[in-house]
Amino acid sequence: MVTQASNTAYESKTQAIARQLLAATRENRSFFAQMRDQMRWDDKMLGFAMSNPGLRVQLFRFIDCLPSLQSKAEIARHMQEYLSQEDVELPSALKGLLNFANADSMPGQVAATTVTGATEALAHKYISGETIQQVIKTVEQLRKDKMAFTIDLLGEAVITEVEAQSYLDRYMELLEQLTAASQSWKTVPQIDEADGEALPKVQVSVKLTAFYSQFDPLDAKGSQEQVCDRARILLRKAKELGAAIHFDMEQYAYKDLTIAILKEVLMEEEFRTRSDIGVTLQAYLRDTEQDLKGLIEWAKQRGTPITIRLVKGAYWDQETIKAEQQHWDVPVFQRKESTDYNFEQLTRLLLENHEYLYAAIGSHNVRSQAYAIAIAQELNIPRRRFELQVLYGMADKLAKALVAQGYRIRVYCPYGDLIPGMSYLIRRLLENTANTSFLRQNLEDKPTEELLAIPKLQPEDAQPAAHAPNHSSNIPFSPAADTDYAQAVKRAEHLAAVETVRQQLGQTYLPIVNGERVNTLDFVDSLNPSNPDEVVGRVGLLTVEQADQAIAAAKAAFPAWKKTPAKERAAILRRAADLMEARRAELCAWMVLETGKVLGQGDPEVSEAIDFCRYYAAEMERLDAGVNYDVVGETNRYHYQPRGVSLIISPWNFPLAIPTGMTVASLVAGNCTLLKPAETASVIAAKLAEILEEAGIPKGVFQYVPSKGSTVGAHMVKHPDVHMITFTGSQEVGCRIYADAAILQPGQRHLKRVIAEMGGKNAIIVDESADLDQAVAGVAYSAFGYSGQKCSACSRVIVLEPIYEAFVHRLVEATKSLHVGSADQPDTKVGPVIDAAAQNRIKAYIEKGKEEATVALEMPAPNHGYFVGPTIFTNVSPTAKIAQEEIFGPVLAVIRVKTFEEAMEAANGTLFALTGGLYSRTPSHIQRAQDEFEVGNLYINRGITGAIVARQPFGGFKLSGVGSKAGGPDYLLQFLEPRHISENIQRQGFAPIDGAEQ
Known part of the structure; x- marks a missing residue:
């Protein structure tokens, strides 16, 4: 990243320009001043949101819901439900509005009408129109004000191929109608010409992800093929009509694939000489500098510049939350000032390479725009290669001030129906009302010196990206992170593992009895359900006699395993978790080939298996402490001991996670455990057995016992030396196990515990x-x-x-x-x-x-x-x-x-x-x-x-x-027997003070 010192090179000019622009934004204030002075209801709602954080959340949730409500009574009822929460402090104006007893009443109707109208007025401040005709009127007014535009089509999330095609079709229609209307527009030299070149009067902004409903980084090749086809169609249409196309950037997960697609298409001979195309980069992402450098090198090879729209980024909360939920590195800077700092570094890098990439600086921060202008002036950058951008309905005074100074200003204009536009509206409201928003700070008259201070990279953002903070501090372990398939290296590793594992198919897997592989008379072929001609593995099946030997070995190993300290048992589980993490790609591949589970479904299962190991290890250490309740002269000790021999009967549908969870829970509790997997998932269970052996499970403590469920499995369920059965599978089999386990067998001295998960509807x-x-x-x-x-x-x-x-x-x-x-x-x-x-x-x-x-x-x-x-x-x-x-x-x-x-x-x-x-x-x-x-x-x-x-x-x-x-926190209790010991520690009328002396 460019060093902090380099910021000062353009600083004096930046300050002078910024102060001039700031003064212009504080004259005849925009709608923020109206919010305070005129206090229309739409302005009041913004004011409420800024003054009360609790109300802000509920108000925006209500606004998000509002377009789906189909009657005034429903609107009134939802208003009360959202805004009458106990933790929400209501302003008096809202209290009066919500003071109705019945949603169908006249006051309820008035409240619904008032708030609906206010929300629509808010939306129309940020959305340039609900129809193309309305948009044309909007952009014609912008052009009268000497402002260019780019149109973004709001819409439902594209989750079907019909919607993806519709998205493309609507843009084709939009381009045709806009360019038809533009034929009557008079040329505005400030925005339509630059350096002797005519610029397209019409520009639209599109999202590549909307071109394909199954856009998925894991399927990079397939996504690229589908998206490229539709992108080419749109680019050809734009060329035919003389319009410009800009490609927006969305969530971080799609960034690398979006850039890769554009690099491929725009390097094709048909499009290589087009300069009326652009792409957005987001400054709040840590790796955007590297992306920009890569685009500069690519543009040098291409030979014709494209435009880079530089923005701060609109999905900060979403990216941070997702990273925390997935336990991934946080891709965004955690402090707004760090983003502002990075924006300036990227601005400089972009403008200093203006011969390769054109710059479009999108920001409502006066200092950010002033810094760009200062560089452009110092480097005498040609007008074609530099423009400034703002969002429709925001920073109007700033835009007009920039126009007055002769710059090309482009306004980003979303258009579409109110319902699909609501998510966009919420993002704008969040931006306007955030404490860190420049617009809000300017409204609140923050001192000029603070508003225009050089942004600094904050200490927490100066370090390499780290895992998102775990706010769930009550979870006593570090959860495993699923694979981020947006990373090409990870994606390639997992796809390659499938082919590597395919070379290992057809091997024989034998049961493990008392630490030894045992030969069997019967075998079953585990087949690839995607291709039943492919034998994944040949699995040996135990006989009844061999099953008896396994149970006897478990019984013999139990006394020593029972006495093994819980910390040692837990350490084995943690080693097993580490081994699973090291073999993650391989384990995923086995699931793909043996049970037909796609990678995107298999990878989280590996995480779940790892988490079971680490969580149950921590839980056993907690339970091992027991509970003491002493009084003077008496000690009371409540502790747990293992049950004995434990039989695990696992399913095929979660071939790694479920057998791992059931098995390691039993083992860490001190039980000697036999794992009988489903026949169709026996190879993956054999891989689990390998991992547990390598982690250090002693002989006889864990045994891998593949066998016929109807015969050998049923025999083990009824065996008098088995203390508990843990089963996941069908209701029919589960109920039969439950019934069989309840029958007291000859020589059996305990009642069997059954844990059974039997599905759902x-x-x-x-x-x-x-x-x-x-x-x-x-x-x-x-x-x-x-x-x-x-x-x-x-x-x-x-x-x-x-x-x-x-x-x-x-x-x-x-x-x-x-x-x-x-x-x-x-x-x-x-x-x-x-x-x-x-x-x-x-x-x-x-x-x-x-x-x-x-x-x-x-x-x-x-x-x-x-x-x-x-x-x-x-x-x-x-x-x-x-x-x-x-x-x-x-x-x-x-x-x-x-x-x-x-x-x-x-x-x-x-x-x-x-x-x-x-x-x-x-x-x-x-x-x-x-x-x-x-x-x-x-x-x-x-x-x-x-x-x-x-x-x-x-x-x-x-x-x-x-x-x-x-x-869960009580799962291990099922594998344990609780015991209580009470001792009278008095001797001849005296007792140790702390109960230690006995």
Whole structure:
């Protein structure tokens, strides 16, 4: 990064220009002054937000929800629900407005009308129009003020290929109508000409991610092909019409791929000489300097400049939150002043290379613009190569002052419907009301010296990027970070691992009994469900006699393992976690090939397995301390001891995480443990066994016992020396285990403990206030991720009538956009089901569904392999078979209801209670779901799969299972026997003061 000292080179001129501009912005104040003086309701709302942080949150949440509300009564009711929270201090004006008893009353109607009008007025300050005709009027006024423009189309999140095509089509129409209108525009030399060259009068700004609904860094090649095709179409149209195209930058995850796509397309012969194209860079990102340097070198090779729009960045909160949730390095600077500092360094680097890249400096910070102007003046940069930009509705006085000085000013003008534009509006409101906002600080008359001071890189940002701070300090371990596939190196490593592991297929894996691999008479071939001709591994199956030997070995090893200090047992788990992290890419590859799980689904499972090891290690150390409750003359000790021999029966659908969690919980508690994996996931379980052995588990303490469940597995469940069984799988098998374990066998001196997780029939409710972008994407992912084969998967979606049709339409199109194919292909979103039996069972349910409901979508699937295309049924009765029975495949039942009460009844109307979800922005609905939704894990306004250890302990009740939640603070207690020891320590009437002397 450019050093701090270099900032001073242009400083005196920067200060002079900035003070002149600042004075202009403080004359005849813009709408901020109106907010104080005229106090219209839209201005009042901004004032409320700036004066009360608690109200700011609730007010913006209400505004976010407002466009989806379809009646004044609904608006009035939501106003009260949002703004009458206990922690919100209401200004008197709002108290008066909300002082109505009934949302249907006349005062309620007035309140709804007032706030709706105020919000629309706010939106129109920042959104240049809801139609192209309105936008044309807006830009014509801007041109009268000698300002150029760029138009950004607001819209719903692109989650379907229909929407991606529509996005392109709407831009083509926008270009045609704008350029047609421009034929009558008089030339404005200040913005339409530069250095003897005519500049395009029309410019639009587009987002590459909107060109392809499945834009995904993991599928870089496929995304690039799809996006490039549509980008070329748009660029050709723009050339034909004489318009300019600018490519916006969005979330950090898409940055590298966006730059790579543009570098490829713009280096093609057809586009290489075009200079009417631009791309945005964001100064709040730590690596933008490197990106800019890379673009400078690329532009030198290209030979024709493009424009770089330099902005601060609009997704700071989102990027910070995501980094914390994923335990990734924070990509953004943590302090606003550091971003301002970086903006100036980038400004200088860009302008000092103006012969290779043109500069568009986008900022409302007077100093930032003044610094750019100072450099441009000092270097005598030609006018074509330099312009200044502002957002529509913000910094109007600054823009006019810059126009008056003869600079080319371009206004970024979003346009579109109010509903999809609401997220943009919220970002602008957040920006205007933030304490660090230059506009707000200027409004509040912060001293000029402070406003215009040289920004400095803050100490916390001067260091290399670090993991986001973990605000959940009650979590006693460091969670594993999922792989960030936006990083090309990581992406390449994991894709290469699939091919490396493929070279290891077909090997034989033998059971481990008392530390030794044992030969078996029977074997089973584990097949690749994407390609059943491919044998992943040959797995030896124990006989009943060998199973007895394994149990005997466990029984013999138990006394020593029981006495092994908890810290030593925990240390083994932590070593196992480190080994898993080192083998992450390989473990992901085994899941891809043995169980048909795509990389994007497999990688978080490795994280979960690692977290189970580290979390249970910490939990055992906590529990090992026991509880002391002493009184004078008496000690009371409450502690735990292991149960004995523990049998783990694990499923195939989470082939690493679930067996790891169940096994290491048992082991760290001091139990000798046998792992019997599902036959279709036995190779991955063998890899887990290798890791536990390498981590230092003693012989006999852990044993890998693949075997037939119906015979050998059932025998082990009934064995008198087995103390507990931990099972995850179907309700049918779980109930049988529960019954068999309850029978006291000859010689058995204990009652067996059973932990059983037995699946669900999980529902998501979508009400009329839901964010449909979120709801459609969340339901599609929850229903069809891993082909619906997660016990937490959504198999029912219950939709309220007012939005039913719109939701179903978008859901069907979103699902159509998912690629069904082999799990090893990076563009696959829906892979195979596990085996032929599962495939046949799911197809039978689909045929039953056709008798009970309407097929809204039945997608085709590859013929070779165990594939079932995603299927959506509508007009489903809550009591239909497909709405009641667990299908465990990519089949979704959509249920229409009239009221939220009816939705809750349908959601709770099954025998299961595992996971559930709600998409709603209605506080009372959210509260009711929290109180009444009968599920072990309730997810609100997010997908319902992917529980994270400690954060979201997982498990249900009713017929979904019995036992405490995996990854929760009481899970280990199930593997332990509590004991209490009370001792009278008095001797002849005296006792040690602290109880230590006995």
